[in-house]
Amino acid sequence: MRTALVDHTGRILRKRKTTTAISEGPDRTSERLIAECRSLIDEARLMGGEIQAIGLGVAGKINRSQGLVVFSPNLPSMRNYPLAGKLEEGVGIPVVIENDANVFGVGEHIAGTARGIENWIGITLGTGVGGCLILRNEIWIGDDLGFVGEIGHTIVQPEGRLCLCGSSGCLEAYASGWALVAGVKEAAASGDLSSGPLYDLWESGKLTAEGVYRCAKENDSEALQLFHRMGWALGLAIANQFTVLGIRHAILGGGVSAGWDCFIHPLKESLARHSSMLSADDMVVLKSTLGDEAALIGAAFLAINRE
Amino acid sequence: MRTALVDHTGRILRKRKTTTAISEGPDRTSERLIAECRSLIDEARLMGGEIQAIGLGVAGKINRSQGLVVFSPNLPSMRNYPLAGKLEEGVGIPVVIENDANVFGVGEHIAGTARGIENWIGITLGTGVGGCLILRNEIWIGDDLGFVGEIGHTIVQPEGRLCLCGSSGCLEAYASGWALVAGVKEAAASGDLSSGPLYDLWESGKLTAEGVYRCAKENDSEALQLFHRMGWALGLAIANQFTVLGIRHAILGGGVSAGWDCFIHPLKESLARHSSMLSADDMVVLKSTLGDEAALIGAAFLAINRE
Numbered sequence A, B: 001m002r003t004a005l006v007d008h009t010g011r012i013l014r015k016r017k018t019t020t021a022i023s024e025g026p027d028r029t030s031e032r033l034i035a036e037c038r039s040l041i042d043e044a045r046l047m048g049g050e051i052q053a054i055g056l057g058v059a060g061k062i063n064r065s066q067g068l069v070v071f072s073p074n075l076p077s078m079r080n081y082p083l084a085g086k087l088e089e090g091v092g093i094p095v096v097i098e099n100d101a102n103v104f105g106v107g108e109h110i111a112g113t114a115r116g117i118e119n120w121i122g123i124t125l126g127t128g129v130g131g132c133l134i135l136r137n138e139i140w141i142g143d144d145l146g147f148v149g150e151i152g153h154t155i156v157q158p159e160g161r162l163c164l165c166g167s168s169g170c171l172e173a174y175a176s177g178w179a180l181v182a183g184v185k186e187a188a189a190s191g192d193l194s195s196g197p198l199y200d201l202w203e204s205g206k207l208t209a210e211g212v213y214r215c216a217k218e219n220d221s222e223a224l225q226l227f228h229r230m231g232w233a234l235g236l237a238i239a240n241q242f243t244v245l246g247i248r249h250a251i252l253g254g255g256v257s258a259g260w261d262c263f264i265h266p267l268k269e270s271l272a273r274h275s276s277m278l279s280a281d282d283m284v285v286l287k288s289t290l291g292d293e294a295a296l297i298g299a300a301f302l303a304i305n306r307e
Helices: A026-046 A083-091 A100-111 A177-189 A197-204 A209-217 A221-245 A255-274 A293-304 B026-046 B083-091 B100-111 B177-189 B197-204 B209-217 B221-245 B255-274 B293-304
Strands: A002-006 A012-017 A054-058 A061-063 A068-071 A095-099 A120-125 A129-135 A249-253 A284-287 B002-006 B012-017 B054-058 B061-063 B068-071 B095-099 B120-125 B129-135 B249-253 B284-287
Touching: A002 A026, A002 A293, A012 A026, A012 A293, A026 A083, A054 A083, A054 A100, A054 A293, A061 A095, A068 A083, A083 A095, A095 A100, A095 A293, A100 A120, A100 A129, A100 A249, A100 A293, A120 A221, A120 A255, A129 B221, A177 A197, A177 A209, A177 A221, A177 A255, A197 A209, A209 A221, A209 A255, A221 A249, A221 A255, A221 B129, A221 B221, A249 A255, A255 A284, B002 B026, B002 B293, B012 B026, B012 B293, B026 B083, B054 B083, B054 B100, B054 B293, B061 B095, B068 B083, B083 B095, B095 B100, B095 B293, B100 B120, B100 B129, B100 B249, B100 B293, B120 B221, B120 B255, B177 B197, B177 B209, B177 B221, B177 B255, B197 B209, B209 B221, B209 B255, B221 B249, B221 B255, B249 B255, B255 B284
Parallel strands: A054 A095, A120 A249, A249 A284, B054 B095, B120 B249, B249 B284
Antiparallel strands: A002 A012, A061 A068, A120 A129, B002 B012, B061 B068, B120 B129
């Protein structure tokens, strides 16, 4: 979990990172979060400042008004867990909770690549694939069903690879960290993984998405193929959304977006091929420049501007 | 082309239907439209009323502010044609132009099945597949690029059937009037069309989407299969949009929605299967009850409420 001290102008003054320790149960995770926040509050006081509010971004289904983590793939034991309430009780400061891709969206919109773009779709490429929609300069929440912008779970390949969500052929099953790893394992299982650094990584049991990226940069054909497939899937999913929303901007963030140079060309090719409404030149796909700071700034912004 | 006299309450007082005669050129079509409107204006006067404005719904890319038909698949010779201006000149009354699926959306929203639903996606099943988005009770226009809600051109089957738009595997290539006819022709070409009423229809050269529907009602397996595929494609495309928009209502209209009983079950099955965010019970797919009157009422409403 990442925590930060953010001032009113959106500047990050302190930044921390620790583990959630979710295997020890949700209360333990909540306690760790409280400890991190208390420590940052103390730091703020030492700097002569006062913390007004805390913004939380959590992956998964969130109930904003009740402050619940309804379901989080990263924190599976936090089902209907009142994380915002626990934190508020623990530190005595108002807490706002949002989906992690939505806080990414807010951060990018006020301080990042998306400044000045009225309508856009955001995609966070990490272990999974998250997403958000900014419409008329605001986070779109739809019917407030606890999810929105989940482009990672739109189907790009019917009957394709089984996704963690239970559906088959989701974008996430081709464009996420776990999908890159799964792709190598599938190739190994079917005997398509020839000897080389990627094979060695797989055999060593130390296979990660980052490892697949390093192999792709060394021109490993299987690794390149996986990034090609990722770009293809992203291009198709983005094209489908541009076609329905009548918009033309997408912004990609998250750790796996570091593989940009390996997937952006197939992405743009796929986008052009699957868009019948817009020409290639009219569509803009940008990489987030704030990195993990987008979510930190976005969460702080939501906290400061809470109703 | 359909024309109607609509009062302030959204009631249709007169309704007409004539051909566009587009093969004789866009000016001829425009003249026919002017004649129809003049005749309705005269009728209104006889009834003691006065026409305030005219609302036009046209399939294709529309430039609202300039009153242009940018490109219409049904009226191919009307490229960048100033239809609104011609009509305004011809009758001396303000004219508003919109995409046909958008006027359908407005009509359904104010007078049809969609009353009271804040966010929904509309799909018009005709020769082609049109669509619209109603967000926060208003027609969503996105970046005002001349198209929006074009769910018919989202990809449901990569490398699938070639669509009229040039892409492969669009929803329209499985869920439109032309797709039903194309499906029969393909089956015939590959020798999969066994003898029976559908074969006879094909051989007679009188094959229409309506004919395919009649055969499906008579339990022709090939015809049923085509409607099954249509439902599957619609369910997948709607699921993808619910997942991203965080909404749960869709409304289907257009002439081919008359085949409802042949595609709604596979549609709902596909929708449930391809939605990882919502359970089957949470999703609502409704049939337009206004028929072709939705577009007439919607166009009139836009004209009355023009800025």
